[in-house]
Amino acid sequence: MRIWLICHLLLLSWAATAQADLGKLEYLTEEYPPYNYSDAQGQPTGLAVELLQMVWKNSGVEPQPIRILPWARGYYLLTQKPNVVLFSTARTQAREDLFKWVCPIGYSEYILLGRKAQNITLSAVDQMSKYRISAVRSDAAEQLLLNNGMDDNQIISANRLNQAVKMLVSGRADLLATGKLAGYDAIRELKMKPEEFNVAMVLSAEQLCFAFSRQVDDGEINRFQHALTSALASQEFLKLQAKYLPVP
Incomplete structure (x- = not known):
């Protein structure tokens, strides 16, 4: 009985420690x-x-x-x-x-998103540096651009995704690097029409x-x-x- 009690108390102590750590x-x-x-x-x-x-x-x-x-x-x-x-x-x-x-x-599928009116489509990553691309600073999409050899002078960084979308819409950027779901959600949140945008290229799925x-x-x-x-x-x-x- 005493051994069981000691083991039980040790177990409770371990559980409490685990909870405290988390x-x-x-x-x-x-x-x-x-x-x-x-x-x-x-x-x-x-x-x-x-x-x-x-x-x-x-x-x-x-x-x-x-x-x-x-x-x-x-x-x-x-x-x-x-x-x-x-x-x-x-x-x-x-x-x-x-x-x-x-x-x-x-x-998440990471993409380059463009305005359908611009009709930009890329077939290879080495074509990216022809364009100005907005992206959230330190986001996976921005890192994928750099990892694929994108000229950092052509990347326009934003603090938030809605800012990056606005850069695309205003013409400050030609394309937007973003997660697909999040990008289209931000477009709807800004009261824009998703059908006015197109996927110019798929960067990666992560x-x-x-x-x-x-x-x-x-x-x-x-x-x-x-x-x-x-x-x-x-x-x-x-x-x-x-x-x-x-x-x-």
Whole structure:
């Protein structure tokens, strides 16, 4: 009986430590619908946000604050602070060794988006430098441009996606590098017509994940991954997909 009690107390102590560790993390995100964005009251919402809430529940962790920041700011904090989680982060080859990863949240197709009236179509990445391309600063789309040899003088950086869309519409940029879902969502949010835009080129398809600072303990990463895997296998997640990613 005494041995059982000691083991039970040790188990409770371990669980409390695990919860405390997960509770120490700083959760950051950006405006990137339908995965993460602000609702009408300015509160974080979206598929990734609700999925994170399921992860907390599966881990026995109390809900934590989520800060919505410009992507470049959140990305910078992820590289500089020891207990940051940034989502939804594209797991690109260039980023692979910079962070620790828990996946997947979903998948994103990264594209060059143009105005249909301009009728721009690219067949190879070496054609990109002929054009001025807007992109969110430090976003995966911007990094894909640079990784594919794009002249950085031709990239017009924005802090937020809606700013990058406005650069395209105003003619300041010829093309917009963006995630496909987020790009078209931003167009609708700005009261523009999606049919007036076209995909000039597909850059890549990348997995969206929770990216953790390298200093986060591996045991913590494993607990988070286990909780995420359980969430993804649930009926509740299927409802989330239907809610935020309805089949046309």
